[in-house]
Amino acid sequence: xxxxxxxxxxxxxxxxxxxxxxxxxxxxxxxxxxxxxxxxxxxxxxxxxxxxxxxxxxxxxxxxxxxxxxxxxxxxxxxxxxxxxxxxxxxxxxxxxxxxxxxxxxx
Amino acid sequence: xxxxxxxxxxxxxxxxxxxxxxxxxxxxxxxxxxxxxxxxxxxxxxxxxxxxxxxxxxxxxxxxxxxxxxxxxxxxxxxxxxxxxxxxxxxxxxxxxxxxxxxxxxxxxxxxxxxxxxx
Numbered sequence: 001x002x003x004x005x006x007x008x009x010x011x012x013x014x015x016x017x018x019x020x021x022x023x024x025x026x027x028x029x030x031x032x033x034x035x036x037x038x039x040x041x042x043x044x045x046x047x048x049x050x051x052x053x054x055x056x057x058x059x060x061x062x063x064x065x066x067x068x069x070x071x072x073x074x075x076x077x078x079x080x081x082x083x084x085x086x087x088x089x090x091x092x093x094x095x096x097x098x099x100x101x102x103x104x105x106x107x
Numbered sequence: 108x109x110x111x112x113x114x115x116x117x118x119x120x121x122x123x124x125x126x127x128x129x130x131x132x133x134x135x136x137x138x139x140x141x142x143x144x145x146x147x148x149x150x151x152x153x154x155x156x157x158x159x160x161x162x163x164x165x166x167x168x169x170x171x172x173x174x175x176x177x178x179x180x181x182x183x184x185x186x187x188x189x190x191x192x193x194x195x196x197x198x199x200x201x202x203x204x205x206x207x208x209x210x211x212x213x214x215x216x217x218x219x220x221x222x223x224x225x226x
Binding site for chain 2: 001032035042043044045046049050051052055062087089091092093095096097098100101
């Protein structure tokens with residue numbers, strides 16, 4: 001199975017900051033990676049697919065990138081609405097797997 | 108507007124069975140692979156099952172293979188998850204999710220239904 005190692009598990013940042021969350025894939029997954037935002041008590045929301053493609057309606061402050069087996073989600077100009085848990089997900093092969101999640105809080 | 112509405116969750120004893128349903132609307136259900144994803148309390152997401160457009164192909168992780176069965180009724184735009192031999196570790200919120208083709212991201216999610224396995 002492909003392991004997705006997500007870091008950090010939690011982080012705190014200030015309004016207006018730029019933050020980066022990373023997922024390391026245990027083997028090649030190409031660009032078959034997506035990112036989700038989850039608010040407390042809510043279902044996940046797709047933010048990025050294909051490693052770098054912004055889902056419709058998602059602010060352009062969000063971006064995804066890839067460097068080898070490292071995948072990153074970057075949020076610029078952090079706002080209070082960006083608080084939540086972020087999950088990465090590989091869909092390169094079955095079994096589909098997720099990272100452990102990153103809890104983002106604003107100071 | 109795409110809507111996915113899960114139902115059927117509840118409290119069930121270990122070893123018993125439960126069937127979840129997901130009613131889909133706002134898109135042509137028969138054109139999309141569908142999936143179930145679960146989330147144990149305070150834990151991350153775990154993929155549970157995926158079914159092809161016709162229902163002829165299904166995929167499961169080892170953790171539920173042989174115990175869970177995903178199915179669909181395209182005439183009713185409905186997705187199902189039959190869960191047998193339930194264990195305490197199956198306790199989670201179960202989400203219905205719309206996929207795309209064989210391997211795809213999850214563009215839409217339902218609100219989830221909570222399954223608690225406990226005596």
